[in-house]
Amino acid sequence: MQDVQEPAAWGGVEPEAAQRLLTAGVEAFAERGYHATTTRDIAGRAGMSPAALYIHFKTKEELLFRISRVGHERARAVIAAAAESEGTAGERLAYAVRAFARWHAEHHTTARVVQYELAALGEEHYAEIVALRREIDRLVRGIIEDGVRDGEFAVADVPGTALAVLSLCVDVARWFSAAGSRPPEEVGSLYADLVGRMVAAPDARDARRHGPQK
Amino acid sequence: MQDVQEPAAWGGVEPEAAQRLLTAGVEAFAERGYHATTTRDIAGRAGMSPAALYIHFKTKEELLFRISRVGHERARAVIAAAAESEGTAGERLAYAVRAFARWHAEHHTTARVVQYELAALGEEHYAEIVALRREIDRLVRGIIEDGVRDGEFAVADVPGTALAVLSLCVDVARWFSAAGSRPPEEVGSLYADLVGRMVAAPDARDARRHGPQK
DNA sequence: CTCGACGCTGAGCAAGCGCTTAGGGCCGTA
DNA sequence: TACGGCCCTAAGCGCTTGCTCAGCGTCGAG
Secondary structure, eight states: OOOOOOSSTTTTOSSHHHHHHHHHHHHHHHHHOTTTOOHHHHHHHTTSOGGGHHHHOSSHHHHHHHHHHHHHHHHHHHHHHHHTSSSOHHHHHHHHHHHHHHHHHHTHHHHHHHHHOGGGSOHHHHHHHHHHHHHHHHHHHHHHHHHHHTTSBOOSOHHHHHHHHHHHHHTHHHHOOTTTSOOHHHHHHHHHHHHHHHHBOGGGHHHHHTOSOO | OOOOOOSSTTTTOSSHHHHHHHHHHHHHHHHHOTTTOOHHHHHHHTTSOGGGHHHHOSSHHHHHHHHHHHHHHHHHHHHHHHHTSSSOHHHHHHHHHHHHHHHHHHTHHHHHHHHHOGGGSOHHHHHHHHHHHHHHHHHHHHHHHHHHHTTSBOOSOHHHHHHHHHHHHHTHHHHOOTTTSOOHHHHHHHHHHHHHHHHBOGGGHHHHHTOSOO
């Protein structure tokens, strides 16, 4: 259980000690879950005493919130880059799925906290996070709507399909493990291909037929 | 937050009080998570004192295990019925996905415990559950392999696709909520269609084009 | 050199946790 | 009526939890 990922993860946050607490929190929450993680465990991983946590964060829940917010903002940025890129709806959707699935694999520890610890947030913090999640949902649905309008996609249930596409990517965080799994970029390519087939109109199929090798 | 589901859910289990504890445990674990649930809460929902729990279950973890095992066995039964049914690989896969996705929607409380509380199990119990999960995986992969062999499916990465199909269905338990969502059978139909398009060989498309009426 | 602010620690508090134990009512059998 | 087994409760034990607080060292500003 090593952590090769998270390169310059929490870049330039506050005093360096707060940064260490954030990464320690991500690791611990991802491994055991929020409620099974003790403040002593987090502080220990960051190399300090339990009391030090409360200098940088008001409560354990606020530490979770800070992790969750930064995580959601990064996830949104990944989708937004795809949605705002040039190209057909098919290209933008492939970009979005490839990048989003890959992000969930590469940063699966952060992603696990982002996707599976929402219930532990306080009411106000939860509301703020939900707003970010709705934006992500809206961006994906927008791409699919574009494709349907252009006749590139044949999708009967747009909201349902958008939900399924996001759901597929999100669940990568659950099953992906750095050790046993295929590399993140492979997950991204596979998922982009699968989603492409899910939405493609029959006549637009030939464009995809020649496959994902580039 | 009512519970219309779970009809004759834990049918004929032990003394009736143990049954009440199991359903109370499912509700509480699904709502708050295993670690955030107290034995007092479970006992309270079942209408008894905290000590009563320990007459029927050795520990809180054993209660979780019993829920998880029964849940996994039911999930496996759903997939097994599809895998062993008559029909083409395409028909069996559609059956499997429709039933499995629908099960995760209909029994989303049980499913949440089944899919998201594995980490709370003890080592031996975890191993027993993992064996059940591998069977489910094997059954789905088997159907897809059949379809590829018959030329009905065009799938480059069979294990990866099987994983994605299961992942898609499993994640229904995360986002589905009885109140706000579409009905479970609609989720099943949508997902069966999406997965069908994911795996179908281009030439077999026409068979699907005219839809699911039999 | 003095001093206040900052980052941190050691010790510990109140609350809540999983779980145990002693005992009480209720049942079918004799 | 007597009795043994089954369910159950009231009380509480030992421990861990999130969090606090008094105090200590370090360091830049005056």
